[in-house]
Amino acid sequence: MVQEAMVELRSQGYKVTRSRRLVMEVLDKVDKPLSPYDIQRLLQQQGESLNHVTIYRTLDLLCRLNLAHHMLLTGGFIRCALSHQGGCHRFMVCRGCGSIREFIDDALCHEESGITRDLGFHTEHHYSESLGLCPDCYRKRLEKDSTYN
């Protein structure tokens, strides 16, 4: 919810402003990675105008507070879905609908750290994106395939 993010902002000493609420609302609603200019365009369409500089600065802040994430394979920003303890970020990215789901798995981090340690590397945290199909898109794909069989 946007509400909780605003509480987090305030508790960290940042002001709750129109810009910050609007950006969070768009990210919440869309649930796909959005670039700063994407966000500006979407807001425009709903009659709200925000300077792109403000959007950049807002996204910077949201990411610093782990209220949003910068997706790397796809390049946009999404709403953070988990409460963050460690610094490891893992995502499933659906190549069908573009939706993204965040997850955490300590055992996996542990295994990955072990592998890199064996190669002499001292890992502090991980970033990973798994590319594939979400349940919906997988089902649709199966249906479509069976149509032609």
Added chain:
Amino acid sequence: MVQEAMVELRSQGYKVTRSRRLVMEVLDKVDKPLSPYDIQRLLQQQGESLNHVTIYRTLDLLCRLNLAHHMLLTGGFIRCALSHQGGCHRFMVCRGCGSIREFIDDALCHEESGITRDLGFHTEHHYSESLGLCPDCYRKRLEKDSTYN
């Protein structure tokens, strides 16, 4: 080696050109992620001039052939170090010196796929970057720390 990459180019029906050799040479030499314009600047410094459009097109091609990779946390391009069977890409990124080392681990992929499958997701391949310290930087860090103790 650049030589092998050129052989690969030719065997795939692409021409071996000055641009392609130069871009590969820079990537080989530097071993850190370089942006297209980084590459242009480095070449400039050694008296070689390449149009930035050509560099973009060259990097596109090298990536399509898995002769280079586009790094996501850091944003630049690096030389591919492994022969690619599957589509999974994993890297260790040193936050000390910026160097990058590529690795592959089937067991890890298997585990990660299992975790996402339990969440209803059908994973096709993975991309991950482990952030930490390479052996050299880790050693240096230890030495520096002991200086002040």
Added chain:
DNA sequence: CAACTAAATGCAACAATGTTGCATTTAGTT
């Protein structure tokens, strides 16, 4: 509630990065 102030925003100007169409050049072939 009115005054106050540090923080946030907007604006303008700029810098960097990335894309497209088309004329020219060139690698590899005949």
Added chain:
DNA sequence: AACTAAATGCAACATTGTTGCATTTAGTTG
């Protein structure tokens, strides 16, 4: 040496990202 598809360069353009500074505003204080 001639040929040709592929690659390059160039120009023009589009998009994305950054900085300094004047103005506005959220949250606080009296």
